[in-house]
Amino acid sequence: MIVDSALYRGGVRQQPDCHPHEYDKLRAGASGPGDFVWLGLYAPSHSELDEVATAFRLHPLAVEDAVTAHQRPKLERYGDALFLVLKTLWYVDADDAVETGEIACFLGPGYLITVRHGRGSRLDAARHAIETTPDKLAQGPSAAVWAVADAVVDGYLSVLGEMQTDVDEVETSVFSKDRTSDSERIYTLKRELAEVRRAVVPLRAPMVGFATGAVEHVDPDMQPFFRDVLDHLNQCAEMADSLESLLSSAFEAHLARISVQQNDDMRKISAGAALVVVPTLIAGIYGMNFTHMPELGWTFGYPMALLLMAGAVVGLWMWFKRSGWL
Structure with a gap:
Protein backbone atom coordinates (compact mmCIF):
# COMPACT_ATOMS: atom_id res chain seq x y z
CA MET A 1 0.00 0.00 0.00
CA ILE A 258 -13.94 8.00 -51.73
CA SER A 259 -16.63 9.90 -53.66
CA VAL A 260 -14.13 10.88 -56.38
CA GLN A 261 -12.84 7.31 -56.60
CA GLN A 262 -16.38 6.01 -56.97
CA ASN A 263 -17.02 8.52 -59.77
CA ASP A 264 -13.82 7.37 -61.49
CA ASP A 265 -14.95 3.77 -61.16
CA MET A 266 -18.35 4.58 -62.66
CA ARG A 267 -16.73 6.38 -65.60
CA LYS A 268 -14.48 3.41 -66.28
CA ILE A 269 -17.41 1.03 -66.05
CA SER A 270 -19.45 3.25 -68.40
CA ALA A 271 -16.55 3.46 -70.87
CA GLY A 272 -16.10 -0.30 -70.77
CA ALA A 273 -19.81 -0.82 -71.35
CA ALA A 274 -19.71 1.55 -74.34
CA LEU A 275 -16.88 -0.47 -75.90
CA VAL A 276 -19.17 -3.50 -75.79
CA VAL A 277 -22.48 -1.81 -76.64
CA VAL A 278 -21.40 -0.23 -79.97
CA PRO A 279 -20.16 -3.51 -81.56
CA THR A 280 -23.27 -5.23 -80.21
CA LEU A 281 -25.42 -2.57 -81.91
CA ILE A 282 -23.66 -3.13 -85.26
CA ALA A 283 -23.95 -6.90 -84.91
CA GLY A 284 -27.61 -6.59 -84.02
CA ILE A 285 -28.39 -4.49 -87.09
CA TYR A 286 -26.30 -6.70 -89.36
CA GLY A 287 -27.93 -9.83 -88.03
CA MET A 288 -31.52 -8.76 -88.73
CA ASN A 289 -33.11 -11.18 -91.27
CA PHE A 290 -34.90 -9.03 -93.84
CA THR A 291 -35.22 -9.88 -97.53
CA HIS A 292 -34.25 -6.46 -98.85
CA MET A 293 -30.92 -5.90 -97.03
CA PRO A 294 -28.09 -5.08 -99.46
CA GLU A 295 -25.51 -6.28 -96.95
CA LEU A 296 -26.84 -9.85 -97.02
CA GLY A 297 -25.90 -10.39 -100.64
CA TRP A 298 -22.66 -8.42 -100.60
CA THR A 299 -19.49 -10.47 -100.76
CA PHE A 300 -17.59 -8.09 -98.43
CA GLY A 301 -20.48 -7.48 -96.03
CA TYR A 302 -19.16 -9.71 -93.23
CA PRO A 303 -15.56 -8.35 -93.28
CA MET A 304 -16.97 -4.84 -93.50
CA ALA A 305 -19.13 -5.41 -90.41
CA LEU A 306 -16.13 -6.72 -88.44
CA LEU A 307 -14.00 -3.81 -89.60
CA LEU A 308 -16.71 -1.34 -88.56
CA MET A 309 -16.94 -2.92 -85.11
CA ALA A 310 -13.15 -2.80 -84.62
CA GLY A 311 -12.96 0.78 -85.85
CA ALA A 312 -15.77 1.89 -83.55
CA VAL A 313 -14.10 0.23 -80.53
CA VAL A 314 -10.70 1.78 -81.31
CA GLY A 315 -12.25 5.21 -81.85
CA LEU A 316 -14.17 5.05 -78.58
CA TRP A 317 -11.13 3.78 -76.68
CA MET A 318 -9.00 6.69 -77.94
CA TRP A 319 -11.69 9.20 -77.05
CA PHE A 320 -12.19 7.81 -73.52
CA LYS A 321 -8.41 7.67 -72.96
CA ARG A 322 -7.99 11.30 -74.02
CA SER A 323 -10.83 12.45 -71.76
CA GLY A 324 -9.51 10.51 -68.74
CA TRP A 325 -12.29 8.00 -68.51
CA LEU A 326 -9.87 5.11 -68.98
Whole structure:
Protein backbone atom coordinates (compact mmCIF):
# COMPACT_ATOMS: atom_id res chain seq x y z
CA MET A 1 0.00 0.00 0.00
CA ILE A 2 2.68 2.52 1.04
CA VAL A 3 4.97 3.29 -1.88
CA ASP A 4 7.01 5.92 -0.10
CA SER A 5 6.75 8.07 3.00
CA ALA A 6 9.04 10.84 4.07
CA LEU A 7 9.37 13.76 6.43
CA TYR A 8 10.80 16.96 4.94
CA ARG A 9 12.38 19.62 7.14
CA GLY A 10 13.86 22.73 5.62
CA GLY A 11 13.44 21.19 2.17
CA VAL A 12 15.59 18.17 3.07
CA ARG A 13 14.32 14.62 3.42
CA GLN A 14 14.62 13.28 6.97
CA GLN A 15 14.59 9.70 8.17
CA PRO A 16 11.55 9.40 10.45
CA ASP A 17 12.16 7.67 13.79
CA CYS A 18 9.00 5.61 13.49
CA HIS A 19 7.48 2.83 11.40
CA PRO A 20 5.86 4.00 8.11
CA HIS A 21 2.46 2.81 9.36
CA GLU A 22 2.68 4.86 12.55
CA TYR A 23 0.89 7.76 10.94
CA ASP A 24 0.30 9.73 14.15
CA LYS A 25 4.01 9.81 14.97
CA LEU A 26 4.86 10.55 11.34
CA ARG A 27 2.58 13.56 11.30
CA ALA A 28 3.77 14.77 14.70
CA GLY A 29 7.30 14.94 13.30
CA ALA A 30 6.26 17.82 11.00
CA SER A 31 6.20 20.37 13.80
CA GLY A 32 8.30 23.23 12.46
CA PRO A 33 7.54 25.92 9.86
CA GLY A 34 7.81 24.43 6.38
CA ASP A 35 7.96 20.87 7.71
CA PHE A 36 5.62 18.39 6.07
CA VAL A 37 4.99 14.71 5.52
CA TRP A 38 4.59 13.28 2.03
CA LEU A 39 2.86 9.93 2.13
CA GLY A 40 2.51 8.05 -1.17
CA LEU A 41 -0.07 5.24 -1.49
CA TYR A 42 -0.92 3.00 -4.42
CA ALA A 43 -4.43 1.56 -4.92
CA PRO A 44 -5.23 1.24 -1.19
CA SER A 45 -8.32 -0.53 0.07
CA HIS A 46 -10.97 1.36 2.02
CA SER A 47 -9.78 -0.07 5.35
CA GLU A 48 -6.15 0.81 4.59
CA LEU A 49 -6.99 4.40 3.70
CA ASP A 50 -9.25 4.68 6.75
CA GLU A 51 -6.17 4.33 8.97
CA VAL A 52 -4.52 7.23 7.18
CA ALA A 53 -7.77 9.24 7.27
CA THR A 54 -8.03 8.80 11.02
CA ALA A 55 -4.46 9.98 11.64
CA PHE A 56 -4.67 12.98 9.31
CA ARG A 57 -8.39 13.69 9.89
CA LEU A 58 -9.36 13.44 6.23
CA HIS A 59 -12.94 14.02 5.18
CA PRO A 60 -14.86 10.77 4.54
CA LEU A 61 -16.28 11.98 1.21
CA ALA A 62 -12.80 12.72 -0.10
CA VAL A 63 -11.60 9.35 1.20
CA GLU A 64 -14.43 7.62 -0.66
CA ASP A 65 -13.51 9.39 -3.89
CA ALA A 66 -9.85 8.49 -3.47
CA VAL A 67 -10.60 4.79 -2.96
CA THR A 68 -13.15 4.30 -5.74
CA ALA A 69 -11.24 6.50 -8.24
CA HIS A 70 -12.83 7.23 -11.65
CA GLN A 71 -13.27 10.88 -10.67
CA ARG A 72 -13.03 13.86 -12.99
CA PRO A 73 -10.16 16.30 -12.30
CA LYS A 74 -11.29 18.67 -9.57
CA LEU A 75 -10.28 20.68 -6.52
CA GLU A 76 -12.46 20.60 -3.39
CA ARG A 77 -12.09 22.12 0.05
CA TYR A 78 -12.88 20.19 3.24
CA GLY A 79 -12.24 22.39 6.27
CA ASP A 80 -8.56 23.28 6.36
CA ALA A 81 -7.65 20.62 3.77
CA LEU A 82 -7.78 20.46 0.00
CA PHE A 83 -8.62 17.46 -2.17
CA LEU A 84 -7.17 17.53 -5.69
CA VAL A 85 -7.79 14.90 -8.38
CA LEU A 86 -5.63 14.61 -11.50
CA LYS A 87 -5.93 12.20 -14.42
CA THR A 88 -2.73 10.57 -15.67
CA LEU A 89 -2.34 9.55 -19.31
CA TRP A 90 -0.02 7.28 -21.26
CA TYR A 91 -0.12 6.23 -24.90
CA VAL A 92 -0.16 2.73 -26.37
CA ASP A 93 1.07 3.41 -29.88
CA ALA A 94 0.36 -0.08 -31.25
CA ASP A 95 -3.36 0.35 -30.52
CA ASP A 96 -3.63 4.15 -30.95
CA ALA A 97 -5.02 4.06 -27.41
CA VAL A 98 -4.80 6.52 -24.53
CA GLU A 99 -4.81 4.74 -21.17
CA THR A 100 -5.74 6.62 -18.01
CA GLY A 101 -4.84 6.53 -14.35
CA GLU A 102 -5.63 8.78 -11.44
CA ILE A 103 -3.89 10.62 -8.61
CA ALA A 104 -5.81 11.93 -5.61
CA CYS A 105 -3.96 14.46 -3.45
CA PHE A 106 -4.88 15.40 0.14
CA LEU A 107 -3.18 18.71 0.95
CA GLY A 108 -3.30 20.15 4.42
CA PRO A 109 -1.17 21.86 7.06
CA GLY A 110 2.03 19.87 7.25
CA TYR A 111 1.11 16.98 4.98
CA LEU A 112 0.56 15.78 1.44
CA ILE A 113 -1.00 12.38 0.79
CA THR A 114 -1.04 11.05 -2.78
CA VAL A 115 -3.22 8.08 -3.71
CA ARG A 116 -2.42 6.59 -7.11
CA HIS A 117 -4.44 4.33 -9.39
CA GLY A 118 -3.28 2.99 -12.75
CA ARG A 119 -0.05 1.76 -14.25
CA GLY A 120 0.99 5.13 -15.66
CA SER A 121 0.71 7.19 -12.47
CA ARG A 122 4.19 6.70 -10.98
CA LEU A 123 5.55 9.62 -8.98
CA ASP A 124 8.98 8.37 -7.94
CA ALA A 125 10.72 10.42 -10.65
CA ALA A 126 8.82 13.56 -9.62
CA ARG A 127 9.64 12.99 -5.95
CA HIS A 128 13.35 12.47 -6.67
CA ALA A 129 13.46 15.53 -8.93
CA ILE A 130 11.91 17.86 -6.35
CA GLU A 131 14.20 16.46 -3.65
CA THR A 132 17.17 17.82 -5.62
CA THR A 133 15.82 21.36 -5.16
CA PRO A 134 15.58 21.92 -1.38
CA ASP A 135 14.77 25.60 -1.91
CA LYS A 136 11.45 24.59 -3.48
CA LEU A 137 10.66 21.87 -0.94
CA ALA A 138 11.27 24.39 1.84
CA GLN A 139 8.07 26.13 0.70
CA GLY A 140 6.04 23.26 2.18
CA PRO A 141 3.62 20.69 0.75
CA SER A 142 2.48 23.01 -2.04
CA ALA A 143 5.91 22.46 -3.63
CA ALA A 144 5.25 18.72 -3.68
CA VAL A 145 1.83 19.31 -5.24
CA TRP A 146 3.53 21.38 -7.93
CA ALA A 147 5.96 18.50 -8.61
CA VAL A 148 3.03 16.10 -9.00
CA ALA A 149 1.03 18.44 -11.26
CA ASP A 150 4.10 19.27 -13.36
CA ALA A 151 4.86 15.58 -13.93
CA VAL A 152 1.24 14.83 -14.86
CA VAL A 153 0.96 17.71 -17.33
CA ASP A 154 4.32 16.81 -18.90
CA GLY A 155 2.79 13.39 -19.44
CA TYR A 156 -0.09 15.04 -21.31
CA LEU A 157 2.37 16.79 -23.63
CA SER A 158 4.15 13.51 -24.30
CA VAL A 159 0.87 11.75 -25.17
CA LEU A 160 -0.22 14.58 -27.47
CA GLY A 161 3.18 14.54 -29.17
CA GLU A 162 2.74 10.84 -29.98
CA MET A 163 -0.79 11.47 -31.17
CA GLN A 164 0.52 14.26 -33.42
CA THR A 165 2.74 11.68 -35.11
CA ASP A 166 -0.24 9.39 -35.68
CA VAL A 167 -2.36 12.23 -37.04
CA ASP A 168 0.44 13.10 -39.48
CA GLU A 169 0.45 9.46 -40.61
CA VAL A 170 -3.31 9.60 -41.19
CA GLU A 171 -2.99 12.78 -43.26
CA THR A 172 -0.24 11.22 -45.37
CA SER A 173 -2.37 8.12 -45.92
CA VAL A 174 -5.52 10.08 -46.78
CA PHE A 175 -3.76 12.16 -49.45
CA SER A 176 -1.65 9.36 -50.89
CA LYS A 177 -2.32 7.96 -54.36
CA ASP A 178 -3.12 4.55 -52.95
CA ARG A 179 -6.62 3.53 -51.99
CA THR A 180 -6.71 3.48 -48.21
CA SER A 181 -9.31 2.85 -45.53
CA ASP A 182 -8.59 5.43 -42.84
CA SER A 183 -12.04 6.08 -41.39
CA GLU A 184 -11.67 3.53 -38.58
CA ARG A 185 -8.31 4.89 -37.46
CA ILE A 186 -9.57 8.48 -37.63
CA TYR A 187 -12.51 7.55 -35.40
CA THR A 188 -10.19 5.80 -32.94
CA LEU A 189 -7.90 8.83 -32.70
CA LYS A 190 -10.86 11.20 -32.25
CA ARG A 191 -12.17 9.00 -29.44
CA GLU A 192 -8.78 8.97 -27.70
CA LEU A 193 -8.51 12.74 -28.09
CA ALA A 194 -11.80 13.00 -26.23
CA GLU A 195 -10.15 11.03 -23.41
CA VAL A 196 -7.28 13.52 -23.37
CA ARG A 197 -9.69 16.45 -23.23
CA ARG A 198 -11.51 14.88 -20.27
CA ALA A 199 -8.21 14.97 -18.39
CA VAL A 200 -6.98 18.38 -19.54
CA VAL A 201 -9.97 20.72 -19.62
CA PRO A 202 -11.36 20.24 -16.05
CA LEU A 203 -7.86 20.62 -14.57
CA ARG A 204 -7.46 24.16 -15.83
CA ALA A 205 -9.69 25.71 -13.15
CA PRO A 206 -7.76 24.18 -10.20
CA MET A 207 -4.44 25.24 -11.75
CA VAL A 208 -5.74 28.79 -12.19
CA GLY A 209 -6.54 28.79 -8.48
CA PHE A 210 -3.05 27.61 -7.55
CA ALA A 211 -1.40 30.05 -9.97
CA THR A 212 -3.31 33.13 -8.82
CA GLY A 213 -3.14 32.57 -5.07
CA ALA A 214 -6.86 31.87 -4.77
CA VAL A 215 -6.16 28.59 -2.96
CA GLU A 216 -4.99 28.29 0.64
CA HIS A 217 -1.92 26.28 1.65
CA VAL A 218 -0.06 27.45 -1.48
CA ASP A 219 3.09 29.42 -0.75
CA PRO A 220 3.16 32.68 -2.77
CA ASP A 221 6.68 31.82 -3.97
CA MET A 222 5.24 28.71 -5.69
CA GLN A 223 2.66 30.64 -7.74
CA PRO A 224 5.04 31.30 -10.69
CA PHE A 225 5.72 27.57 -10.91
CA PHE A 226 2.01 26.80 -10.99
CA ARG A 227 1.62 29.43 -13.71
CA ASP A 228 4.16 27.46 -15.73
CA VAL A 229 2.08 24.30 -15.23
CA LEU A 230 -1.03 26.24 -16.28
CA ASP A 231 0.76 27.46 -19.40
CA HIS A 232 1.64 23.87 -20.35
CA LEU A 233 -1.92 22.81 -19.62
CA ASN A 234 -3.28 25.50 -21.93
CA GLN A 235 -0.80 24.34 -24.54
CA CYS A 236 -2.19 20.82 -24.17
CA ALA A 237 -5.75 22.08 -24.65
CA GLU A 238 -4.73 23.98 -27.79
CA MET A 239 -2.91 20.93 -29.18
CA ALA A 240 -5.96 18.75 -28.53
CA ASP A 241 -8.21 21.26 -30.32
CA SER A 242 -5.79 21.46 -33.24
CA LEU A 243 -5.55 17.68 -33.60
CA GLU A 244 -9.33 17.38 -33.39
CA SER A 245 -9.68 19.91 -36.21
CA LEU A 246 -7.04 18.14 -38.33
CA LEU A 247 -8.75 14.78 -37.87
CA SER A 248 -12.14 16.25 -38.81
CA SER A 249 -10.62 17.76 -41.95
CA ALA A 250 -8.85 14.49 -42.76
CA PHE A 251 -12.11 12.57 -42.38
CA GLU A 252 -13.94 14.97 -44.70
CA ALA A 253 -11.09 14.70 -47.23
CA HIS A 254 -11.21 10.91 -46.92
CA LEU A 255 -14.94 10.89 -47.69
CA ALA A 256 -14.39 13.27 -50.62
CA ARG A 257 -11.66 11.02 -52.03
CA ILE A 258 -13.94 8.00 -51.73
CA SER A 259 -16.63 9.90 -53.66
CA VAL A 260 -14.13 10.88 -56.38
CA GLN A 261 -12.84 7.31 -56.60
CA GLN A 262 -16.38 6.01 -56.97
CA ASN A 263 -17.02 8.52 -59.77
CA ASP A 264 -13.82 7.37 -61.49
CA ASP A 265 -14.95 3.77 -61.16
CA MET A 266 -18.35 4.58 -62.66
CA ARG A 267 -16.73 6.38 -65.60
CA LYS A 268 -14.48 3.41 -66.28
CA ILE A 269 -17.41 1.03 -66.05
CA SER A 270 -19.45 3.25 -68.40
CA ALA A 271 -16.55 3.46 -70.87
CA GLY A 272 -16.10 -0.30 -70.77
CA ALA A 273 -19.81 -0.82 -71.35
CA ALA A 274 -19.71 1.55 -74.34
CA LEU A 275 -16.88 -0.47 -75.90
CA VAL A 276 -19.17 -3.50 -75.79
CA VAL A 277 -22.48 -1.81 -76.64
CA VAL A 278 -21.40 -0.23 -79.97
CA PRO A 279 -20.16 -3.51 -81.56
CA THR A 280 -23.27 -5.23 -80.21
CA LEU A 281 -25.42 -2.57 -81.91
CA ILE A 282 -23.66 -3.13 -85.26
CA ALA A 283 -23.95 -6.90 -84.91
CA GLY A 284 -27.61 -6.59 -84.02
CA ILE A 285 -28.39 -4.49 -87.09
CA TYR A 286 -26.30 -6.70 -89.36
CA GLY A 287 -27.93 -9.83 -88.03
CA MET A 288 -31.52 -8.76 -88.73
CA ASN A 289 -33.11 -11.18 -91.27
CA PHE A 290 -34.90 -9.03 -93.84
CA THR A 291 -35.22 -9.88 -97.53
CA HIS A 292 -34.25 -6.46 -98.85
CA MET A 293 -30.92 -5.90 -97.03
CA PRO A 294 -28.09 -5.08 -99.46
CA GLU A 295 -25.51 -6.28 -96.95
CA LEU A 296 -26.84 -9.85 -97.02
CA GLY A 297 -25.90 -10.39 -100.64
CA TRP A 298 -22.66 -8.42 -100.60
CA THR A 299 -19.49 -10.47 -100.76
CA PHE A 300 -17.59 -8.09 -98.43
CA GLY A 301 -20.48 -7.48 -96.03
CA TYR A 302 -19.16 -9.71 -93.23
CA PRO A 303 -15.56 -8.35 -93.28
CA MET A 304 -16.97 -4.84 -93.50
CA ALA A 305 -19.13 -5.41 -90.41
CA LEU A 306 -16.13 -6.72 -88.44
CA LEU A 307 -14.00 -3.81 -89.60
CA LEU A 308 -16.71 -1.34 -88.56
CA MET A 309 -16.94 -2.92 -85.11
CA ALA A 310 -13.15 -2.80 -84.62
CA GLY A 311 -12.96 0.78 -85.85
CA ALA A 312 -15.77 1.89 -83.55
CA VAL A 313 -14.10 0.23 -80.53
CA VAL A 314 -10.70 1.78 -81.31
CA GLY A 315 -12.25 5.21 -81.85
CA LEU A 316 -14.17 5.05 -78.58
CA TRP A 317 -11.13 3.78 -76.68
CA MET A 318 -9.00 6.69 -77.94
CA TRP A 319 -11.69 9.20 -77.05
CA PHE A 320 -12.19 7.81 -73.52
CA LYS A 321 -8.41 7.67 -72.96
CA ARG A 322 -7.99 11.30 -74.02
CA SER A 323 -10.83 12.45 -71.76
CA GLY A 324 -9.51 10.51 -68.74
CA TRP A 325 -12.29 8.00 -68.51
CA LEU A 326 -9.87 5.11 -68.98
